[in-house]
Amino acid sequence: MSSDSAVVARAALATSAGQNLCVVGLQWGDEGKGKIVDVLTEQFDIVARYQGGGNAGHTVVIGSDKFVLHLIPSGILHSGKDCVIGNGVVIDPEQLMSEVTELRERGIEVGRNLHISDRAHVVFPYHKRLDELDGRKAEGRRIGTTGRGIGPCYSDKMARTGIRVAELYDREQLRERLKQNVEEKNRLLVKVHGLEPMDWKPIYDDYVRYAEQMREFVGDTISFLNDAAKKGKRILFEGAQGVMLDVDFGTYPFISSSNASPSGVAAGTGISPKLIGRVIGVAKAYCTRVGEGPFPTELKGKLGELLRERGGEYGATTGRPRRCGWFDAVAVRYAITVGGVDALALTKLDVLTGQKKLAVCVAYRCDGRTVEEIPAGASELAKCEPVYEELPGWDADIAACESFEELPPEAKQFMRKIEAVLGVPVEMLSIGEDRNQLVQRTVGSS
Numbered sequence: 338m339s340s341d342s343a344v345v346a347r348a349a350l351a352t353s354a355g356q357n358l359c360v361v362g363l364q365w366g367d368e369g370k371g372k373i374v375d376v377l378t379e380q381f382d383i384v385a386r387y388q389g390g391g392n393a394g395h396t397v398v399i400g401s402d403k404f405v406l407h408l409i410p411s412g413i414l415h416s417g418k419d420c421v422i423g424n425g426v427v428i429d430p431e432q433l434m435s436e437v438t439e440l441r442e443r444g445i446e447v448g449r450n451l452h453i454s455d456r457a458h459v460v461f462p463y464h465k466r467l468d469e470l471d472g473r474k475a476e477g478r479r480i481g482t483t484g485r486g487i488g489p490c491y492s493d494k495m496a497r498t499g500i501r502v503a504e505l506y507d508r509e510q511l512r513e514r515l516k517q518n519v520e521e522k523n524r525l526l527v528k529v530h531g532l533e534p535m536d537w538k539p540i541y542d543d544y545v546r547y548a549e550q551m552r553e554f555v556g557d558t559i560s561f562l563n564d565a566a567k568k569g570k571r572i573l574f575e576g577a578q579g580v581m582l583d584v585d586f587g588t589y590p591f592i593s594s595s596n597a598s599p600s601g602v603a604a605g606t607g608i609s610p611k612l613i614g615r616v617i618g619v620a621k622a623y624c625t626r627v628g629e630g631p632f633p634t635e636l637k638g639k640l641g642e643l644l645r646e647r648g649g650e651y652g653a654t655t656g657r658p659r660r661c662g663w664f665d666a667v668a669v670r671y672a673i674t675v676g677g678v679d680a681l682a683l684t685k686l687d688v689l690t691g692q693k694k695l696a697v698c699v700a701y702r703c704d705g706r707t708v709e710e711i712p713a714g715a716s717e718l719a720k721c722e723p724v725y726e727e728l729p730g731w732d733a734d735i736a737a738c739e740s741f742e743e744l745p746p747e748a749k750q751f752m753r754k755i756e757a758v759l760g761v762p763v764e765m766l767s768i769g770e771d772r773n774q775l776v777q778r779t780v781g782s783s
């Protein structure tokens with residue numbers, strides 16, 4: 338095999354036998370994880386989500402069929418695989434059931450293959466109502482959330498006022514907890530924000546109904562996953578959002594409210610951290626972000642618009658246009674460190690086709706200093722100017738390439754530059770929307 342030898346990826350990514358794997362986004366979400374997870378699922382028995390909620394939007398294209406999943410792991414599209422929504426996820430039952438219905442209507446089996454943690458927290462309408470208030474905040478304080486109630490639901494979890502899936506089945510307790518919670522939220526909605534109060538009873542009735550609809554999926558996913566691991570079954574942990582949106586490691590406060598990095602796997606599934614195994618980090622060949630927050634490599638002019646149009650960069654959950662910019666190796670290098678990333682899947686390389694010059698941000702200039710680490714403070718990061726290394730672009734259409742060797746030399750050079758600045762090999766290259774438009778590079782090739 339030549340040093341650049343590669344094979345089309347459908348079949349096998351080099352994961353050592355018996356290992357579990359975490360697939361995680363290394364930027365601000367929307368890296369194309371859905372497709373990578375979808376392709377890798379064949380090698381695993383179980384796909385488990387460990388954090389986030391209906392804010393995620395995983396798009397998978399199979400032939401002419403496009404599936405956008407928000408809560409259910411994309412592993413559901415493969416028959417014979419078990420899918421787990423772990424205790425670290427926050428579940429909006431209305432959203433969940435509408436996904437179940439849509440999948441079933443499109444001929445996808447959803448039944449004994451879906452396992453929902455009885456310890457997962459539940460998103461209620463008051464969470465969404467409170468989340469909407471984010472949009473009214475003054476500039477600088479607005480996060481630009483997806484409005485799916487994620488932050489308020491995780492806030493209740495930490496404040497110990499949340500309601501978990503198991504509690505939906507204890508009607509007495511549900512009634513009491515819901516009454517208390519709605520009363521408390523009404524104080525905020527009415528007195529602080531001057532909005533209409535909410536009524537607990539219709540919410541109670543809806544959630545009792547949802548609970549019955551969900552019942553067949555709900556159970557002890559911690560035992561399920563640990564028993565499966567003991568039996569040697571292989572688990573793929575599917576991250577939502579990305580490390581730069583992680584509540585601890587992201588660009589706080591412009592982040593989502595969960596641990597999107599692999600650190601969230603153990604807490605969000607009940608699996609020992611020792612069982613995580615390998616980590617594949619997914620990064621786009623450029624960079625996008627939705628919502629507010631610092632973005633040093635953002636391209637505000639025509640080039641940013643071009644990337645948005647060519648890359649179809651509109652939010653899968655909210656339809657919002659994504660902000661676009663050059664690849665930020667400073668941010669991704671940091672995400673690799675905190676995520677313990679072993680190898681990369683570089684996605685949407687085809688979107689860069691036709692650019693005369695490409696750029697990779699290798700450092701920041703901040704207050705007259707050159708820094709190679711991402712600063713903790715959002716205001717400091719907002720002041721950082723990118724230091725770019727320029728590379729030549731390519732014109733040839735790469736969407737049909739079946740091997741690494743077939744790529745134009747400039748595309749190989751771009752990818753090698755990324756590997757060199759990050760210190761991690763690129764094992765997979767995505768060159769189009771479809772499942773098959775994926776090239777695998779043999780580990781260790783130069």
Ligand code: IMP
Binds near residue numbers: 367582594627
């Ligand atoms: P939240 O998760 O809805 O609270 O939103 C917090 C921030 O995370 C906002 O900037 C959102 O745009 C961003 N965000 C949340 N989920 C995703 C995602 O799946 N992809 C990209 N950005 C996301």
